[in-house]
Amino acid sequence: MFSLRSTFLHFLCAGLLLGLSAAAAASGPGLTLPPEGVPVDAELVTVRSPYVNIYTGPGRGYPIFHVAEYGEKLWLLKRRTDWVKVTARRDKTGWVRIADLQEIYGEDGELVRVPLPDFSDLDTQHFHLGFSYGDFAGASSMGATLGYRFTPNLSVELRATQAVGDFSDSQTYQVAVLHQPFPRWKLSPYFMLGTGINITSPNATIVATEDRRDTAMLTGLGVKTYLSRRFALRAEYANHYLLTSRENNQEIVEWKLGFDVYL
Structure with missing residues (x-):
């Protein structure tokens, strides 16, 4: 009786470990899930400049309400002229000048360039x-x-x-x-x-x-x-x-x- 119960628990634990390993493998290494409300296809980048100012709106006249520091992750949502809407940690969503996004890197470690509008x-x-x-x-x-x-x-x-x-x-x-x-x-x-x-x-x-x-x-x-x-x-x-x-x-x-x- 004891042996049968131990065998059952052994197989159950092994199955759980295999399931977790498969989920991790399917998700990919180092995957960071976006905050709630952010599209799953939003591009994730890491800030490599000393800091990036995040404004409440797409213009220099709007106030700065958050500063993304070196190493912080940002989700790029959409572009409006020479501004980009982003979401930072703690679900802080605002706007960043494209000129301030010259040192951002993707999950693959490659430099990411946000193109300026050329009215094409x-x-x-x-x-x-x-x-x-x-x-x-x-x-x-x-x-x-x-x-x-x-x-x-x-x-x-x-x-x-x-x-x-x-x-x-x-x-x-x-x-x-x-x-x-x-x-x-x-x-x-x-x-x-x-x-x-x-x-x-x-x-x-x-x-x-x-x-x-x-x-x-x-x-x-x-x-x-x-x-x-x-x-x-x-x-x-x-x-x-x-x-x-x-x-x-x-x-x-x-x-x-x-x-x-x-x-």
């Missing part, structure tokens, strides 16, 4: 809306654009501009082709060529005058600066060459500042 995902966003304000030959102008991107370098825009001056008002409706030679630069220059019509309405109060409608040729250049994957500021210089029915054609220079929203 703009290639998948074909449509954009734009709004601008500027100077149209001395008159205040407001403009709107609807654009479509065919390739990373080539896009087309429908452009409408309303200019209000002391002696006349004008509306310009054009279609333009834009070429960006370096679309992934944060400061990305572009060149444009287009055509359309310009409608001039003189502000006459004594003598009645008719509106004038002229064909307009457009050339220009500008620069965009991407603030996020959906938002860009732009500055632009444009030359409008009006083919009038009078003896001389007219040239109008326009400067404008605006922004684009990618859809």
